[in-house]
Amino acid sequence: MAPILQIKELEHTYSPGTPFQHKALDGVSFSVERGEFIGIIGHTGSGKSTLIQHLNGLLKPTSGQVLLDGVDIWSDKKITRQARFRVGLVFQYPEYQLFEETVYKDIAFGPKNMGLSQSEIDRRVRQAAGFVGLTEKQLEVSPFDLSGGQKRRVAIAGVIAMEPEVLILDEPTAGLDPVGREGILENIRAYQRARNATIMMVSHSMSDVARLTDRLLVMNGSRLAMDGTPEEIFVHAQQLLDMGLDIPDVTRVFLRLKAMGLDVDPVYSIDQAVAALKKLKEGGHHA
Amino acid sequence: MNESICVEHLNYAYPGVEDTPGVAVFTDLSLSIEAGSFVAILGSNGCGKSTLAKHFNSILLPCGGKVYVCGMDTSDDDLLIKIRRSVGMVFQNPDNQIVANVVEEDVAFGPENLGVASPEIRRRVDQALKQVGMYEFRKHAPHLLSGGQKQRIAIAGIIAMEPKCIVLDEPTAMLDPRGRREVMETVMELNRNKDITVVLITHHMDEAAMAQRVVVLHKGSVAADGTPEQVFSQVELLHRIGLAAPETVELCYELGQQGIPVPLDCLDIERCAQAIYDRMT
Amino acid sequence: MLKDITLGQYFPGNSFIHRLDPRTKLLMLVVYIAALFIAKSWISYGMMLVFLIGCIAISRIPPKSIVRGMKPMVVILVFTGVLNVFMTAGETVWVEFWIIKITKEGVIRGFFMVMRILMLVTGTFLLTYTTSPIALTDGLESLLSPLKVLHLPVHELSMMMCIALRFIPTLIEETDKIMSAQKARGADLENGNLMEKVKALVPILIPLFVSAFRRADELATAMECRCYHGGEGRTKMKLLHYTLLDMVAFFVGAVLLAAVITLSVFGL
Incomplete structure (x- = not known):
């Protein structure tokens, strides 16, 4: 099967022809397979926000193409509009986009714009609310009466209810405490499993990204600097540090251990680290 | 007197809307913070840490008990300005605490309110901006700066009032890793070089680990209190109340669970690596 | 798109105009606008234009950004121009077509009206481009402070x-x-x-x-x-005080206003 998304030589320049002209994307190419969970990392201003806004047609490339299921999303007005629904985009701090009187109505906004039937909208709203762990009772309250973490779930449900094939989230856990973070990440995984959806997640938290995703895209200076599995990326831990990125503390500990002379490969999660050390310990005993 | 902030049997409930009863946050909280120290207050969302911070400079007043700041009772109306110039506050969203649209004008806002003479304001503003490393940006418009830079401007605006204590309420929650580093370095330096008492409210474990003392709040009371090493080695307690230890400690803890005991007081990378290395060889 | 709006945008600088006291600039703007409305002839308009271009040159504001700020005004300018061209009665008819009659007087009047608006807006831009909004509000506060007596x-x-x-x-x-x-x-x-x-x-x-x-x-x-x-x-960090520069500016302003008034008295 063809990749769900193909990005070809994408380039984007803001405010062309003015003193503020700024090339935010430069020669970015990659493709995304169905069902993949992809993490996008890069420091502020590296072009990741600009990149994701191209994937659902919010921004038009200065040059290059975005192909959704093999079709250029800018080839036809209808196709551009379809792309908005097929590729769902959850912005940073999405709770600031809530506006309806009730949680139910707010989640229904997207499906309604798709022109679905009343019963289909109802099904989708309830299912989306289920994915993010909202109760029936909460559907009838005003979104403005909820806590910050719950508001964010409502906003995410609002995009999930469009049942996008590709779900893109820009720092979905920013500003939440550890429990809130874990909850949101679990919701996203649940959606992926249930729909076999493709997920792309922008995050500053390397440990979250490395733990959850199958593949990482590293943006640096408007270009795609690295593309590979977390294992492949974390081999270049030093380069990541040079790009101003935060690598997980376990990775740092392992870099240090390697420098001290222990025979360990780079890791990025505690489970991996423990497994690696256990193996080393047992291997050491046998030797 | 060497207590900067002293909370005695604090009782506080948010007033209820109409007839509904208020929401109790603290029933009997006591805590004192030594002058010149760097204390992190840690807790999950809704544990009352921001509510507590607002008591430190009379934004909220206790329903019962007392809060003293540099010996002044925060519920004494006449002391309001004196209290607020002694305890500066930095909030989460840097955008919503910058008043003016030129950096140096914003930093001058506090001293101007205090009625400081013009040449003295100029001196303080320049000094504060140099302190946070933003002097070269003094003529810039704040909205064009990065989050970390904006937050440093907000800190400069506070130190220009020459407070004895700074309370930072999740100052890094909206920042990227680089911004977080900038802000933490600035805060640490203020504490070390200017002898300013720092109270840092956060839910980032690695930031709390930089403090001299960590106070863990849970459901309005103190769940743990001590040096970062003492507090973070109580990994199970932290998990129970929805928090986690820094990753280094979590690693050591997990190794222990798997039959490779490693001491739990290794917070930084270097010490953690050394402890594991010692255990492995 | 929305980001391109240049409302109240300030270009930091250190030119003669930048260094003037904001109160001077505010008063000068008032004088300038008054002069614009008094001016009626080619000579006085020409004088004002030279003055304005001189100010822009001294301020070192890139003319491009003034032109860009003018974009939202295009509709109003065209409307004013067209209205004046068509609605002014005159003797020297240049074009006559159906009920439309374009006269020499109409074209001249339309031209002056458009110039007046253009110069008015440009003058205002010059003020906001060279004065930080803080200085501007300080200046306004100081100029209006006599009104405090009236509990304003x-x-x-x-x-x-x-x-x-x-x-x-x-x-x-x-x-x-x-x-x-x-x-x-x-x-x-x-x-x-x-x-x-x-x-x-x-x-x-x-x-x-x-x-x-x-x-x-x-x-x-x-x-x-x-x-x-x-x-x-x-208190204020930056106290406002008039300097020699302001005196020069006031002098220039006074001369300009006097010249325009004199010219208009003599019907020029």
Whole structure:
């Protein structure tokens, strides 16, 4: 099967022809397979926000193409509009986009714009609310009466209810405490499993990204600097540090251990680290 | 007197809307913070840490008990300005605490309110901006700066009032890793070089680990209190109340669970690596 | 698109005009506008134009940015021009077609009207481009301070202006963000009739208002924390004082006004 998304030589320049002209994307190419969970990392201003806004047609490339299921999303007005629904985009701090009187109505906004039937909208709203762990009772309250973490779930449900094939989230856990973070990440995984959806997640938290995703895209200076599995990326831990990125503390500990002379490969999660050390310990005993 | 902030049997409930009863946050909280120290207050969302911070400079007043700041009772109306110039506050969203649209004008806002003479304001503003490393940006418009830079401007605006204590309420929650580093370095330096008492409210474990003392709040009371090493080695307690230890400690803890005991007081990378290395060889 | 709005944008600099006291610049703008309305002849308009171009040159503001700021004015300019050209009765008819009659007098009048608006707006731009909004509000506060006697809240007004100027870029950026977020949920902001378009604004305006109120609330707390308690007992970092530069500017302004008045008295 063809990749769900193909990005070809994408380039984007803001405010062309003015003193503020700024090339935010430069020669970015990659493709995304169905069902993949992809993490996008890069420091502020590296072009990741600009990149994701191209994937659902919010921004038009200065040059290059975005192909959704093999079709250029800018080839036809209808196709551009379809792309908005097929590729769902959850912005940073999405709770600031809530506006309806009730949680139910707010989640229904997207499906309604798709022109679905009343019963289909109802099904989708309830299912989306289920994915993010909202109760029936909460559907009838005003979104403005909820806590910050719950508001964010409502906003995410609002995009999930469009049942996008590709779900893109820009720092979905920013500003939440550890429990809130874990909850949101679990919701996203649940959606992926249930729909076999493709997920792309922008995050500053390397440990979250490395733990959850199958593949990482590293943006640096408007270009795609690295593309590979977390294992492949974390081999270049030093380069990541040079790009101003935060690598997980376990990775740092392992870099240090390697420098001290222990025979360990780079890791990025505690489970991996423990497994690696256990193996080393047992291997050491046998030797 | 060497207590900067002293909370005695604090009782506080948010007033209820109409007839509904208020929401109790603290029933009997006591805590004192030594002058010149760097204390992190840690807790999950809704544990009352921001509510507590607002008591430190009379934004909220206790329903019962007392809060003293540099010996002044925060519920004494006449002391309001004196209290607020002694305890500066930095909030989460840097955008919503910058008043003016030129950096140096914003930093001058506090001293101007205090009625400081013009040449003295100029001196303080320049000094504060140099302190946070933003002097070269003094003529810039704040909205064009990065989050970390904006937050440093907000800190400069506070130190220009020459407070004895700074309370930072999740100052890094909206920042990227680089911004977080900038802000933490600035805060640490203020504490070390200017002898300013720092109270840092956060839910980032690695930031709390930089403090001299960590106070863990849970459901309005103190769940743990001590040096970062003492507090973070109580990994199970932290998990129970929805928090986690820094990753280094979590690693050591997990190794222990798997039959490779490693001491739990290794917070930084270097010490953690050394402890594991010692255990492995 | 929204980001291109150049409302109240300040270009930092150190030119003669930048260094003038904001009060001088405000007063000069008043004088300049008065002169514009008195001026009636080619000579006086020419003089004003030379003065304006001189000021722009001295200020080192890139003319491009003035032209860009003028873009939203195009409709008004064209409207004024066309209206004056068609509505002015005159003797020397240049074009006559159906009920449309274009006369020499009409064209001249239209030209003057357009020039007047252009020069007025450019003059105002010059003020906002060379004066930081803070200095501007300080200047206004100082000029209006005699009105405090009448219990007019002069300090509060200038504080409000200052905060508004500070938050305009932030709110514009926020509007952009909310629009993108709602578009991502399929909101259609471009198509539909007037009613539908108005309805489509709801998902943008409500979050914007909610956010503005939240910001206002947080800002108020932050200001209180920084010991703000109104204008009483407040000092300023930058005291306003007139210098030799201001005297020069006042002199030039006086000469300009006098010249324009004299010319108009003599019907030139």
